[in-house]
């Protein structure tokens with residue numbers, strides 16, 4: 001068994017992993033060890049990596065099959081599994097990748113508005129601005145534990161309604177203010193997910209309540225929903241549960257969206273930035289994956 005050293009950065013919620021990914025990407029026992037670490041610690045930080053895109057894809061696919069974005073305009077020209085976020089431009093003036101603007105991004109969990117969210121995520125900073133853009137993760141196991149017992153009883157076993165239109169109204173993202181690009185997303189049907197996810201390996205419970213998409217709690221009256229939702233959102237972003245990461249060139253950040261939320265600080269736009277991103281589908285028998293079938297909660 002390959003041993004990989006880790007250092008806690010925030011309880012056992014965030015760990016720094018001391019390994020060079022190109023050295024272990026084709027080593028099954030090292031990958032198995034990382035899978036075990038990730039089930040306990042849903043945010044893993046690998047500092048100062050030097051990864052080729054093919055290695056980034058290979059590494060991601062050890063954990064789940066990669067999503068290919070419908071946003072062809074921000075896809076890597078070399079690997080369809082990778083998308084770019086960047087302040088850089090091609091010579092014709094187009095941005096090299098998605099351009100999220102310099103403003104901050106609210107607490108959220110990725111793809112919660114999808115009926116079947118892909119919950120594994122890697123962000124690899126090949127060129128990182130010196131100022132701003134810090135990324136924060138909030139521990140949703142801790143959020144569940146912070147909730148008062150009566151609120152836990154109200155939401156356990158219940159689903160919520162998650163809607164892209166709520167996020168759209170909150171977005172700072174300049175490019176998505178273009179309605180034609182956003183229309184396909186705005187036409188998505190509502191997703192209904194369990195508000196409490198249980199990790200299949202550890203049995204830990206996590207709150208699954210994305211403030212940017214969750215509009216109501218199924219089975220409660222509008223008034224009851226309006227009373228309970230702010231309590232969930234407050235618990236989800238509680239400062240005691242938050243790890244702040246100052247990103248540096250070469251940092252690779254990997255997180256499980258089933259038991260974490262994240263946000264980002266405003267960024268300086270006059271500095272070069274190129275972040276490479278993969279999104280991959282985690283298996284429900286190994287990770288906290290929201291699953292609802294025919295209205296029945298199966299996990």
Ligand SMILES: [Fe+2]
Nearest residue numbers: 108109110262
């Ligand atoms: Fe995100």
